[in-house]
Amino acid sequence: MNDKIWLSSPHMGDNEFNFVKEAFDTNWIAPLGPNVDGFEQDIASYLGEDVHVAALSSGTAALHLALIILGVKAGDEVICQTMTFSASANPIAYQGATPVFVDSEEQTWNMSPKYLEAAILDRIENGKKPKAIIVVHLYGMPAQMDRIMEIADKYEIPVVEDAAEALGSSYKGQKLGTFGAMSILSFNGNKIITTSGGGALVSKNEEWIKTSRFLATQARDAAPHYQHSHIGYNYRMSNICAGIGRGQMEVLSKRVEKRRSNHEYYMQIFSSSDAVAFCDEPSEDYYSNRWLSTILVNAANGVDRETVRLHLEKDNIESRPLWKPMHLQPVFANSPFYGDGTSERLFESGLCLPSGSNLTNADLERVVTKMKEVL
Numbered sequence: 078m079n080d081k082i083w084l085s086s087p088h089m090g091d092n093e094f095n096f097v098k099e100a101f102d103t104n105w106i107a108p109l110g111p112n113v114d115g116f117e118q119d120i121a122s123y124l125g126e127d128v129h130v131a132a133l134s135s136g137t138a139a140l141h142l143a144l145i146i147l148g149v150k151a152g153d154e155v156i157c158q159t160m161t162f163s164a165s166a167n168p169i170a171y172q173g174a175t176p177v178f179v180d181s182e183e184q185t186w187n188m189s190p191k192y193l194e195a196a197i198l199d200r201i202e203n204g205k206k207p208k209a210i211i212v213v214h215l216y217g218m219p220a221q222m223d224r225i226m227e228i229a230d231k232y233e234i235p236v237v238e239d240a241a242e243a244l245g246s247s248y249k250g251q252k253l254g255t256f257g258a259m260s261i262l263s264f265n266g267n268k269i270i271t272t273s274g275g276g277a278l279v280s281k282n283e284e285w286i287k288t289s290r291f292l293a294t295q296a297r298d299a300a301p302h303y304q305h306s307h308i309g310y311n312y313r314m315s316n317i318c319a320g321i322g323r324g325q326m327e328v329l330s331k332r333v334e335k336r337r338s339n340h341e342y343y344m345q346i347f348s349s350s351d352a353v354a355f356c357d358e359p360s361e362d363y364y365s366n367r368w369l370s371t372i373l374v375n376a377a378n379g380v381d382r383e384t385v386r387l388h389l390e391k392d393n394i395e396s397r398p399l400w401k402p403m404h405l406q407p408v409f410a411n412s413p414f415y416g417d418g419t420s421e422r423l424f425e426s427g428l429c430l431p432s433g434s435n436l437t438n439a440d441l442e443r444v445v446t447k448m449k450e451v452l
C-alpha cells in the first residue's frame with residue numbers, strides 16, 4: 078500500500094518546540110502565561126487594523142463567546158451561511174437561538190448578498206430582527222465583503238466573521254478576520270496553522286476582547302475568594318498550545334505560499350479539461366490562502382465526484398466532498414433557509430483535494446495521476 082496522502086495535516090516549522098520547551102523550563106503549564114500573551118500579540122500585529130485578540134481553546138469556543146457578547150439569547154435568530162462546517166452554526170444552538178441559513182453565490186461559494194437581504198427582510202416581517210450575521214470564508218476564499226457589510230450596516234446587524242479557514246487571506250488588501258464586529262480563527266490540527274487545538278476571538282473593540290478573556294476563565298469577579306456574578310466558561314488556550322502557535326506564526330506566510338502553489342498546480346494540470354472546474358478568485362480584490370484546493374466535477378462526462386473520491390481512496394489518498402450545507406443536515410431540519418439551491422449543487426459535485434503545505438511534488442503528481450485515470 079502506498080503511503081497515506083492526507084487532505085491537510087499539521088506542518089511544524091523550526092521553533093514551535095523551543096517555545097514549548099521554554100514553557101516547561103519556566104513551569105508555565107497552564108491556560109495562561111507568556112506564550113498566550115505573545116501569541117495574541119503575534120496574531121494582532123499580523124492582522125493589523127488595530128485589532129485585539131483573545132487566544133481560546135477552539136474556534137467553536139470563540140464563536141460561542143462572540144454570540145454571548147453580542148447578547149444572543151434563547152429564542153433569538155442568527156443568520157448563518159449554510160455552506161460551512163457545523164461549528165459555524167452549533168454555537169447558535171448552544172444559546173438556544175435559531176439559525177437562519179443563507180445560500181451561497183456562485184463566485185466565491187460564500188454567503189449570497191441577495192439572499193442575505195431577502196432573509197433579513199423576511200425575518201423582520203415575521204417579527205424578529207436577526208441578532209447577528211455569521212459569514213464564512215470557506216476554504217480561504219473571501220466572501221463578497223463589501224456587499225455583505227453594506228447590507229449588515231443598512232439593517233444595523235453585527236457581522237461575525239468566521240475566518241477559521243481563512244487566516245492569511247485578504248479582501249481589497251485587508252486581512253480577513255478584521256472586517257466583522259467580531260471574527261474568529263481556528264488552529265485545529267487540519268487548519269493552515271495549528272496549535273494542535275485552539276482558536277481566537279478578534280475584534281477592534283478592546284472591551285469585548287477583555288470580556289471574552291473574563292468569560293473564558295470562569296468569569297471570576299475581583300475578590301480574594303471565588304466570587305461570580307456571571308456564568309463562566311473554561312475556554313482559554315493553554316500556554317503549551319500557544320507556544321506551538323508562536324512558532325507557527327513565524328512560518329504562516331510560507332504556508333500560504335505553498336497552499337497557493339498546490340492550487341496553482343492542480344489548476345495548470347486540469348486547465349484544459351472540461352471535466353473539472355475551479356473556484357477562481359473573482360478579481361484582484363480577492364486573495365485566498367487556498368487552505369483547501371477544491372474542484373467541481375462535471376458529471377456530464379459520466380464520472381461523478383464520488384467516482385473520483387473512491388478512486389483516490391483506493392490509492393490511500395484522502396479527499397472529501399465539499400462541506401454539506403447546514404440546511405440539509407438532519408439536526409437543522411427545522412431551521413429557515415433562503416436560497417436557490419446553489420450550495421446544494423456545489424455539494425453534489427464538489428471535492429476537496431489533498432492540500433497540505435507539507436505535500437511533496439511526488440505526492441501532488443501521484444494525486445493528479447490517479448485523477449487523470451478516471452477523468
Ligand SMILES: *Cc1c(COP(=O)(O)O)cnc(C)c1O
Nearest residue numbers: 135136137162164165241263265
Ligand atoms: C474548523 C472550523 C471551525 C471550528 O474551529 P475549531 O477550532 O475546530 O473549533 C469553525 N468554522 C469553520 C468554517 C471551520 O472550518
